Amino acid sequence: MNKNALQVAVADRFYSRDGYLVLFDSSRWELSKDIAIPVGSLSQYLGESDYSFRRVLEFYARTGAPSHARNIFNRFSHYCEQMQGLELFSVDSLISYRSSLDRKTEWYMGVLRGAIRQWSRLGYPGISDEVLALLNKWVIKGNEKGFAVQSMCPDAGPLTDIELQGVIAAVIDAFTEQRLSLEQTCLSMILAMTGRRPGQIAALKVKDLHTTAPGVYWISFPRAKQRNTPWRSAFNRFAIVEDLWLLLQRQAESVKTAFAEQAGGALPQKVLDALPLFPVSRSLETDSDVEALLGSDRLHIPSLEVYQAMLGVARTIAVISERTGAIIALNPNRFRYTLGTNLAREGRGELVIAEALDHSDTQNVGVYVKNIPEIVDRIDKAVALQLAPFAQAFRGVLVTSERDARRGDDPNSRISNGRANLGTCGSYGFCGALAPIACYTCTHFQPWLDGPHEEVLDCLIEDRDRISDNCGDLKIASTNDRLILAVSDVIDRCKEARGEVAYG
Numbered sequence: 001m002n003k004n005a006l007q008v009a010v011a012d013r014f015y016s017r018d019g020y021l022v023l024f025d026s027s028r029w030e031l032s033k034d035i036a037i038p039v040g041s042l043s044q045y046l047g048e049s050d051y052s053f054r055r056v057l058e059f060y061a062r063t064g065a066p067s068h069a070r071n072i073f074n075r076f077s078h079y080c081e082q083m084q085g086l087e088l089f090s091v092d093s094l095i096s097y098r099s100s101l102d103r104k105t106e107w108y109m110g111v112l113r114g115a116i117r118q119w120s121r122l123g124y125p126g127i128s129d130e131v132l133a134l135l136n137k138w139v140i141k142g143n144e145k146g147f148a149v150q151s152m153c154p155d156a157g158p159l160t161d162i163e164l165q166g167v168i169a170a171v172i173d174a175f176t177e178q179r180l181s182l183e184q185t186c187l188s189m190i191l192a193m194t195g196r197r198p199g200q201i202a203a204l205k206v207k208d209l210h211t212t213a214p215g216v217y218w219i220s221f222p223r224a225k226q227r228n229t230p231w232r233s234a235f236n237r238f239a240i241v242e243d244l245w246l247l248l249q250r251q252a253e254s255v256k257t258a259f260a261e262q263a264g265g266a267l268p269q270k271v272l273d274a275l276p277l278f279p280v281s282r283s284l285e286t287d288s289d290v291e292a293l294l295g296s297d298r299l300h301i302p303s304l305e306v307y308q309a310m311l312g313v314a315r316t317i318a319v320i321s322e323r324t325g326a327i328i329a330l331n332p333n334r335f336r337y338t339l340g341t342n343l344a345r346e347g348r349g350e351l352v353i354a355e356a357l358d359h360s361d362t363q364n365v366g367v368y369v370k371n372i373p374e375i376v377d378r379i380d381k382a383v384a385l386q387l388a389p390f391a392q393a394f395r396g397v398l399v400t401s402e403r404d405a406r407r408g409d410d411p412n413s414r415i416s417n418g419r420a421n422l423g424t425c426g427s428y429g430f431c432g433a434l435a436p437i438a439c440y441t442c443t444h445f446q447p448w449l450d451g452p453h454e455e456v457l458d459c460l461i462e463d464r465d466r467i468s469d470n471c472g473d474l475k476i477a478s479t480n481d482r483l484i485l486a487v488s489d490v491i492d493r494c495k496e497a498r499g500e501v502a503y504g
Contacts, residue, residue, distance in 0.1 A: 012024045012025060014058055014061070014062055015062070016029075016030075016031040016032065016061045016062065016066060016069075017031075017061065017062060017063060017064060017065065017066065017230055017231070018031060018032040018033075018066060018230070018231045018296070018297055019230075019231065019295070019296050019297075020032060020296075022058075022061065024054060024058065026039075026040070027039065027040025027041070027043075028040065029057075029061065031061050031066035031069060031070075032066040032231075032297060033280070033297045033298060033300060033302050034066065034067075034199070034202075034302045034303045034304060035066040035067060035069075035070050037057070037061075037069065037070055037073045039054060039057060039073065041077070042073075042076060042077060042080055045080035045081075045084070045088065046080070046088065048126075049088065049089065049125075049126040051124075052119065052124035052125055052126045053076065053119075053126075055122065055124050056072075056115065056118060056119045056122060056124060057069060057072060057073060057076075059118065059122060060072050060115075060118075065224075071111060072111065072115050075108050075111040075112045075115065076112065076115065078108060079097055079108075079112055082097055082100055083096060083097055089116065089126055089127055089128075089131060090128075090131065091130050091131060091134050094131065094134060094135070095134070097109065097112075098138070103141075106140060106141050107140070107141065107142050109138075109140050110140040110141070110142060113135045113138070113140065116131065116132075116135060117132070117135065120132055154321060154323045154324050155324075155329050156329070156331075156333070156334065157334070157337055158334065158337040158338040158340075158341040158342075159328070159334055159335070159337075159338045160321075160322070160323065161342075161478060161479075161481060161482070162322050162393070162481050162482040162485065163319070163321055163322070163323075163328055164192065164338055165482045166319045166320075166328070166393060166482060167188075167192065167317065167319050167328060167330065168189070168192055169395070169441055170317035170318075170319045170395075171185060171188045171189065171192075171313065171317060172185075173317075173395070173443050174313075174316055174317050179316055180313060180316055180317075182247075182250060182251055182254060183251065183278060183309070184309055184312065184313055184316075185247065186247055186248055186250075186251045186277075186278075187201065187278070187306055187309045187310070187313075188309075188310070188313050189244055189247060190219075190244065190248070191306075191310070191332050191335040191336075192335050193240060193241070193244055194219070194221070194238050194240065194339075195335050195336040195338065195339030195340070195356070195357060196221055196238070196336070196358070197224050197303075197332065197336070197358075198303040198304075198306035198307060198332045199224045199303045200221045200222055200223070200224050200358070201221075201278065201306055201332075202278060202297075202300050202301050202302065202303050202305070202306055203222040203224075203231065203232055203297065203300060204219070204221070204222070204276070204277040204278065204300075205232075205273070205274055205275060205276055205277060206252045206255065206256070206272065206273055206274070206275045206276075206277055207273040207274060208220045208221070208222075208235075208277065209245070209248055209249065209252060209277070210237075211245065215242065216239075217239070217240050217241070217242060217244075217245035218237045218238060218239045218240060219237070219238050219240055219248075220235040220236070220237055221235060221236055221237075221238055221358065222234070222235055223235060223236055223358060224358070231296075231297055236358050248277070251277060251278075252275075252277060255275050255276070255277065255278075255279055256272050256275060258279075259271075259272075259275055259279070259290060263290060267290065271290055271291055271294065274294040275290075275294070275299070276299045276300040276301070278300065278301045278306075279299050279300065279301065280298070280299060280300060280301050280302070280305075306332055307331055307332060310330045310331050310332060311330070311331070313330060314327065314328065314329060314330035315327075320392040322393075322485060336357065339356060339357065340353050340356070340357055340365065343356055345475060346475060350365050350366060353365045385488045385491065385492060388485050388486075388488035388489040388491075388492050392489060393440075393441055393482050393483070393485040393486035393489055394440055394441070394486040394487075394489035394490050394493070395441060395442065395443045395445075395486075396423075396426075396439075396440075396442060396443055396444065396445035396446055396447065397426075397446050398446070398447055398449065398490065398493045398494065398497060399423070399424070399446045399447070399448060399449065400448075400449045400497075401448055401449065401450070402414070402421075402424055402448060405423070405424035405426065405446040405448075406424070406426035406446065407424055407425065407426055407428070408424055413425045413426070415435050415436050415439050415445065416435075416436065417436050417452065417455065417456055417459075419452070419455070420451070420452050420455075421448070421451065422436050422439070422447055422448065422451040422452065422453065422456065423436075423439070423445055423446050423447035423448045423451055424445075424446045424448070425439070425442075425444055425445060425446070426444045426445070426446050427444035431444075436456065437480070437483060440456075440483055440486040440487050440490060441482060441483060441486045447490045447494075449494055449497055449498070451494075453487055453490050453491050453494065454491055456487050457484065457487045457488060457491060460480055460483060460484050460487060461484065463480070464477050464478070464480065464481075464484070465477075
């Protein structure tokens with residue numbers, strides 16, 4: 001790197017926006033717990049412009065989100081790699097680079113143009129007036145927004161109501177059966193119920209959980225993607241239900257206990273309150289070690305771990321989509337898309353959706369209101385029976401008769417629709433769920449082969465149609481759609497079992 005005496009006099013280290021000390025001359029800049037930039041990899045292309053480029057990137061690292069600085073670096077990296085053999089930051093190379101981009105990647109040039117303009121404003125050498133004049137003439141489209149939402153992609157887009165209900169029920173079952181950890185369950189439920197970004201969830205501390213009265217609970221989420229705003233300096237409240245509150249309280253107590261054990265004794269209350277709700281796995285030597293790190297993000301899990309946790313949850317619960325017949329792929333974005341889509345479907349405007357998703361403006365929420373997915377108007381018996389094998393909403397075990405069921409010798413275990421018995425509950429614990437409505441999606445339910453399940457299905461479909469006709473709200477009418485598929489699944493299995501009995 002070529003530097004004159006004045007350049008040498010400039011401080012050779014700086015702090016990123018998230019408080020990480022960065023050595024200016026190093027080949028790798030660590031800007032946060034999530035993001036490190038291999039800035040030295042571009043030195044071979046930049047030559048004498050390397051110093052100026054680093055100063056420009058330093059500006060973004062100091063003042064903006066680490067992810068934004070990484071995006072700037074990635075766009076410069078792509079430009080340098082593609083334009084080998086041409087003079088960088090020349091009119092010819094920029095024209096050639098733009099012509100190499102297609103409709104989906106044209107936004108690369110937009111990011112690069114903004115950074116080059118900032119380079120010039122900062123006063124570092126390397127950008128000519130001719131280049132600036134060229135860039136100012138161009139009209140460049142931004143990146144395509146919301147494709148997964150617009151297309152209702154079954155693999156990456158919003159979840160349907162049936163899929164979301166299935167995921168939540170399966171997560172609860174897996175946690176009860178100790179197939180999911182407390183942390184995995186908390187991450188799953190907080191994503192499903194709040195739609196927050198992984199970075200916001202990873203940045204949570206114990207003190208961000210609030211209550212002012214029984215039944216009034218909320219989370220103070222640190223805001224994300226706010227320019228020139230340090231880590232955890234701005235917050236937005238999000239109201240939550242009691243079940244999620246109680247679950248997160250268990251997580252908070254677990255974290256407090258773990259840190260106290262690692263520190264070798266009780267920790268001050270101010271330290272306990274400032275502990276990360278989702279801490280990174282590491283050893284701590286003393287309580288002073290904890291206090292020294294609480295002001296930074298170093299004790300918080302990386303955002304990538306939130307994504308990885310959802311991949312593990314998806315494999316564990318293996319919920320089947322009624323749209324594809326395959327296991328539902330889960331990631332934090334899908335829960336976020338689902339929240340926005342459901343709000344649009346309820347008739348909420350762009351400002352309400354932007355507030356719910358913690359956007360600072362409405363430029364990225366229009367996709368939700370412009371392409372509102374329709375709820376199925378009618379589900380008749382034939383459609384329900386056809387979809388049932390794909391959805392696999394029934395999670396219990398079909399038994400031939402009461403004597404074959406777990407707790408089959410206990411008359412109190414019988415599940416009735418008020419006219420006849422349908423099956424047996426295999427749980428020995430207390431259950432406050434509404435039987436038999438809630439039973440068909442419960443893992444403890446053991447429907448009998450000769451139970452009047454078709455009567456239950458007919459009743460559910462009639463209720464759906466009646467509610468739809470009376471109030472005209474398909475969102476309310478479709479509340480039991482997953483249950484309809486679960487009952488239909490039981491009917492299909494009964495028919496198959498009778499065939500095996502008759503011919504086997």
